[in-house]
Amino acid sequence: MDDGTERSGPELFNDPLAGVDRTRPNPARMYDYYLGGAHNFAVDRAAADEVLAVLPETRTFARHNRAFLQRAVRYLVTEAGITQFLDLGSGIPTVGNVHEIAQRLDPRCRVVYVDHEPxxxxxxxxxLADNDRAAIVRADLRDAGTVLAHPETTRLLDFSRPVGVLMISVFPFIPDSDDPAGIVAAYRDACVPGSHLALSHSLTPEYWPGEVEQAIDLYRNSTHPLHLRDPDQVAALFAGYRLVDPGLVFTSAWRPDVPVDAAQARDSRAVAAVGELVG
Incomplete structure (x- = not known):
């Protein structure tokens, strides 16, 4: 990706990134950098390197979080029978996206990604240009009405059947003033029983080692400051859902592919769960 050099002329009008603020780091692009992606700007890499300098565990956190998403999708397709997904705050694509995993397991799976970062x-x-069973909606996940009424959403998802709603590490960038519980409820109320919610959330400073407060301060200069929450606050977001085993646990301890001990689980610095919507 380029370093932010301005362009002009006809190509500017065909450029989906025209008008992007390249002077401030963006957490989605920083996350892409943590995962080894290339879709980020110099300002994002500089900010991410500052975070890693004081809190190198951030890269491990990102990888655990991504792995949870992949395991959750596998569970939803193979065990819960979910064949349609709404991935809210989906971020920048990298290896092992939802549609890749879901459609490999069941080609009928349909996926709508939602993000507002250009x-x-x-x-x-x-x-997704050649995939007619997956699409991206540019919208703010906080505006559930717009997301749910979008033509791509209504084309691909049938809300009279169970839907897998994914909210993976998005609420750390949503303040309490935006009513996270209300956001979850808006999507929950659009779904029928048997639908599922997969959600992960990074934890408050006492669960992190080192200079976590300094890292939080660095994010205050980004487009979306951090809003960390404790396990009880995260559990409250699952109101109306029955948590499937093992419940709300450290991210790497949710149905791991290989066993993890308590210390390894804590290295996730985040908790995650999958819940089934009950009638």
């Missing part, structure tokens, strides 16, 4: 949307559009 780089995430542009890269997703390129990736």
């Amino acid at each position: 780089v995430a949307v542009a890269q997703s559009q390129r990736m």
